Amino acid sequence: MWTRILERRQRRARVRSRSRFGEKGQCAVLFMSERLETTPWTESDLSRVDVHCTSSTQILRFCHLYNVWGPGLMQKMTSIRTSSRGDGCNSESEVDSKRSEHCRTEEGCRDRSGCRIHETLFGSMSPSPRAILQASSASTAAPSFFSRAAQKLNLSSKRCHGMVPTQLHVEFPAFATNFCAILRDFPPPTPPGLLRAAPKAKESQGIGKVKVMLRISPGEPGETSAFLKADTGKAQVILHEPEPPNGLLSAAARRLAISAPKMFAFDAVFCRDATQAEVCAGSIGDVVQAVVNGADGCVFCFGHAKLGKSYTMIGHDDSMQSLGVMPCAIAWLFRLIDERRERTGARFSVRVSAVELWGGDENLEDLLASVVTGGPHDSKAPGIYLQEDPIFGTQLQNQSELRAPTPEIAAHYLDVALASRQENRLSEKGEERRGTHMLFTLYVYQYRMDKASKANMSGGRSRLHLIDLSSCERPQPGKAPAGSALSLASLGNVILALVNGAKHIPYRYPSLDSLTSLTKGQFQ
Numbered sequence: 001m002w003t004r005i006l007e008r009r010q011r012r013a014r015v016r017s018r019s020r021f022g023e024k025g026q027c028a029v030l031f032m033s034e035r036l037e038t039t040p041w042t043e044s045d046l047s048r049v050d051v052h053c054t055s056s057t058q059i060l061r062f063c064h065l066y067n068v069w070g071p072g073l074m075q076k077m078t079s080i081r082t083s084s085r086g087d088g089c090n091s092e093s094e095v096d097s098k099r100s101e102h103c104r105t106e107e108g109c110r111d112r113s114g115c116r117i118h119e120t121l122f123g124s125m126s127p128s129p130r131a132i133l134q135a136s137s138a139s140t141a142a143p144s145f146f147s148r149a150a151q152k153l154n155l156s157s158k159r160c161h162g163m164v165p166t167q168l169h170v171e172f173p174a175f176a177t178n179f180c181a182i183l184r185d186f187p188p189p190t191p192p193g194l195l196r197a198a199p200k201a202k203e204s205q206g207i208g209k210v211k212v213m214l215r216i217s218p219g220e221p222g223e224t225s226a227f228l229k230a231d232t233g234k235a236q237v238i239l240h241e242p243e244p245p246n247g248l249l250s251a252a253a254r255r256l257a258i259s260a261p262k263m264f265a266f267d268a269v270f271c272r273d274a275t276q277a278e279v280c281a282g283s284i285g286d287v288v289q290a291v292v293n294g295a296d297g298c299v300f301c302f303g304h305a306k307l308g309k310s311y312t313m314i315g316h317d318d319s320m321q322s323l324g325v326m327p328c329a330i331a332w333l334f335r336l337i338d339e340r341r342e343r344t345g346a347r348f349s350v351r352v353s354a355v356e357l358w359g360g361d362e363n364l365e366d367l368l369a370s371v372v373t374g375g376p377h378d379s380k381a382p383g384i385y386l387q388e389d390p391i392f393g394t395q396l397q398n399q400s401e402l403r404a405p406t407p408e409i410a411a412h413y414l415d416v417a418l419a420s421r422q423e424n425r426l427s428e429k430g431e432e433r434r435g436t437h438m439l440f441t442l443y444v445y446q447y448r449m450d451k452a453s454k455a456n457m458s459g460g461r462s463r464l465h466l467i468d469l470s471s472c473e474r475p476q477p478g479k480a481p482a483g484s485a486l487s488l489a490s491l492g493n494v495i496l497a498l499v500n501g502a503k504h505i506p507y508r509y510p511s512l513d514s515l516t517s518l519t520k521g522q523f524q
């Protein structure tokens with residue numbers, strides 16, 4: 001039976017190679033697999049595949065047709081001659097002219113809220129974009145070859161009709177981080193509570209409160225903290241006033257100087273040897289659930305310099321265990337969306353934006369602008385700004401929102417944003433930018449048909465804001481913090497106001513404090 005299926009498939013492919021790819025198209029494929037088209041092929045299948053394609057378009061059609069995506073194919077593709085074209089474009093300049101014509105039509109693609117929304121290459125490729133992403137990590141010519149091929153396919157694809165024009169300028173330079181690959185190959189295990197609690201969606205609708213958790217920094221090796229006792233079970237810490245060294249104070253003065261221990265309670269306490277996985281699993285599950293249930297959520301860390309704020313929020317990409325809040329939140333948000341999609345039949349779409357806030361003037365910069373424009377940040381492009389909305393509170397305007405159909409793509413945009421932030425570190429004058437904050441947002445759009453009357457549709461948008469704040473400065477008497485640095489006291493006041501549901505939020509640095517209270521409407 002398999003032999004018959006394969007023979008039929010070979011015949012079809014030969015016909016296609018004549019009819020669809022024209023004279024030059026010597027497409028074709030074929031191989032020995034006992035698998036049906038719907039099952040993705042494994043590496044061992046690929047090793048038995050012989051691919052004869054003379055143009056990049058054919059390769060993409062091949063991948064699409066046979067659901068073949070994998071590193072093995074990428075290796076095969078590197079050996080394919082790119083000189084011969086079978087895609088209707090006779091020269092590179094023709095492709096470029098088509099590309100620029102296409103890009104002109106992209107102008108003015110804005111949604112009603114004023115955000116620039118772009119369908120990316122991934123958005124219009126119905127099969128998995130894995131191969132494209134894998135290309136990003138390959139050191140061969142395959143990445144640009146593959147992305148060019150994808151661009152051409154998009155130009156000629158009839159399936160693009162009626163869709164937002166696709167983003168064509170997609171190049172995949174190597175980035176300093178590769179969260180994309182680690183989420184693809186080693187996604188963090190989903191915390192058990194995340195999916196178990198999902199059926200109680202209605203109860204947890206909207207978090208309705210702020211959770212404050214404490215992570216104790218590991219400090220320097222050998223450093224002890226005798227003055228601090230943490231009880232992770234009770235989620236509290238007890239601070240003992242350090243005793244002044246003997247001999248410096250008289251016995252009476254020493255008795256006066258030593259005050260009673262102070263106890264502070266939190267929603268959770270993570271001691272100094274807590275792993276990233278423990279911190280992430282224990283801190284963001286509720287927020288991710290609330291976002292999938294339709295509420296806005298926000299996670300950020302604040303504290304003094306070099307205590308591990310960025311390490312907690314972003315982490316490292318060298319292993320699954322060292323992933324921070326941002327990559328874990330991406331992985332778990334998509335996991336929960338998949339579960340919800342299967343269980344309720346709701347439709348979801350995820351978009352991503354990344355914005356940096358820096359300097360005394362509180363400049364806002366789009367960290368994903370390079371993906372949209374295909375090059376460095378255009379200083380003439382309309383900038384991002386914050387707008388106060390009487391109903392929805394403070395809203396970011398004009399930032400790029402890029403479609404992320406899979407966690408790998410969302411993580412890829414995180415890599416892009418971190419790379420842009422690193423690039424921006426040195427200002428035009430060669431000075432190092434200090435006190436920069438990054439706001440990475442995942443927008444979840446969902447809708448569902450009413451079971452009773454199919455005509456009724458419900459849904460909306462919720463946002464997960466993940467903020468990497470830079471250091472808080474210790475307050476200096478009579479001196480405002482430099483740049484956009486925070487003081488613990490001012491941010492503490494903002495958080496306290498949010499927790500208490502205060503109508504007035506004590507903004508001291510309008511943009512920065514607004515960023516931290518972007519979800520204030522939700523909390524109140």
Ligand SMILES: Nc1ncnc2c1ncn2[C@@H]1O[C@H](COP(=O)(O)OP(=O)(O)OP(=O)(O)O)[C@@H](O)[C@H]1O
Nearest residue numbers: 218304305306307308309310311312469470471472
């Ligand atoms: N829990 C931890 N385990 C291992 N390494 C850590 C931990 N916390 C922090 N580090 C390391 O300490 C260094 C400083 O951390 P990080 O840059 O995250 O601090 P920060 O508070 O964000 O600093 P800044 O105030 O400059 O923004 C980094 O090299 C980081 O890898």
